[in-house]
Amino acid sequence: MIKLESISFTYKNKVALDNVNVHIKEGEAVAIIGPNGSGKSTLLKLLNAIIFPNQGKYMFDGSEINQGALKDNKYLKLFHKKLGFVFQNSDTQLFCSTVFEEVAFGLVQMGLPEAEINKRVCDCLNLLNVDKLKEEHPYNLSGGEKKRVAIASVLAMNPETITLDEPMNGIDPKGKRFLRDLLIDLNKSGKTIICATHDFEYIEGIFNRAIVFSEDHKIIRDDSYENVLKDEEFLRKYNII
Numbered sequence: 001m002i003k004l005e006s007i008s009f010t011y012k013n014k015v016a017l018d019n020v021n022v023h024i025k026e027g028e029a030v031a032i033i034g035p036n037g038s039g040k041s042t043l044l045k046l047l048n049a050i051i052f053p054n055q056g057k058y059m060f061d062g063s064e065i066n067q068g069a070l071k072d073n074k075y076l077k078l079f080h081k082k083l084g085f086v087f088q089n090s091d092t093q094l095f096c097s098t099v100f101e102e103v104a105f106g107l108v109q110m111g112l113p114e115a116e117i118n119k120r121v122c123d124c125l126n127l128l129n130v131d132k133l134k135e136e137h138p139y140n141l142s143g144g145e146k147k148r149v150a151i152a153s154v155l156a157m158n159p160e161t162i163t164l165d166e167p168m169n170g171i172d173p174k175g176k177r178f179l180r181d182l183l184i185d186l187n188k189s190g191k192t193i194i195c196a197t198h199d200f201e202y203i204e205g206i207f208n209r210a211i212v213f214s215e216d217h218k219i220i221r222d223d224s225y226e227n228v229l230k231d232e233e234f235l236r237k238y239n240i241i
């Protein structure tokens with residue numbers, strides 16, 4: 001479903017991904033692990049077509065994703081319907097004037113009927129326990145509340161693949177346990193989950209695979225999550241624990 005072939009990406013003169021090869025099948029739950037600055041967020045931005053590779057090829061559901069393909073408005077909408085993204089920094093994601101409008105935004109873009117939009121928004125606000133904030137301006141929320149709203153707005157779209165960048169950041173312990181169970185349930189219901197994380201304490205049981213980046217922006221291991229997590233020597237050597 002997702003295929004990255006020999007992908008490299010450089011911000012101006014700073015390498016962020018160096019010859020990355022990844023193949024992710026439908027229904028997988030993949031953790032993206034690595035030290036600060038290793039390229040995890042860059043990989044997720046690339047998967048979501050926020051940036052495009054300098055070298056290599058990104059294939060999604062059999063189509064190559066590049067600026068040309070996404071100029072087709074119909075395809076762009078379809079792509080964003082299939083693939084959802086929870087950003088590392090919620091402030092880059094939230095731009096509407098109320099929480100309700102924020103969660104409704106993508107659904108309005110999809111052209112869904114108003115009753116369906118209202119139902120989906122209410123369900124997702126309830127699910128993430130932010131229904132009481134629906135009239136608030138997202139800017140005035142706490143960091144954890146913003147994160148919950150960002151997650152609600154992605155889930156409302158019901159994408160087949162959900163990519164998340166450090167979703168546990170700023171969430172309290174109860175919220176983290178809830179989010180862990182939610183990701184497990186979403187994966188069980190058939191969704192593909194791709195998630196960058198440092199938060200090993202709260203993510204047990206979510207992932208079947210780990211892709212590990214090194215400080216020099218290469219993938220150094222692609223293995224079962226269990227194998228990676230029990231290899232303490234490896235994790236210490238590469239500055240992961």
Ligand SMILES: Nc1ncnc2c1ncn2[C@@H]1O[C@H](COP(=O)(O)OP(=O)(O)OP(=O)(O)O)[C@@H](O)[C@H]1O
Nearest residue numbers: 011014015016034035036037038039040041042043
């Ligand atoms: N907009 C940008 N402009 C220039 N350099 C950038 C930009 N975004 C990221 N970088 C650089 O690209 C490299 C990879 O960054 P990236 O954000 O992908 O790391 P990360 O693995 O997500 O780190 P973290 O664990 O801190 O979130 C880093 O060296 C970073 O400084």
Ligand SMILES: [Mg+2]
Nearest residue numbers: 040041088165
């Ligand atoms: Mg990051």
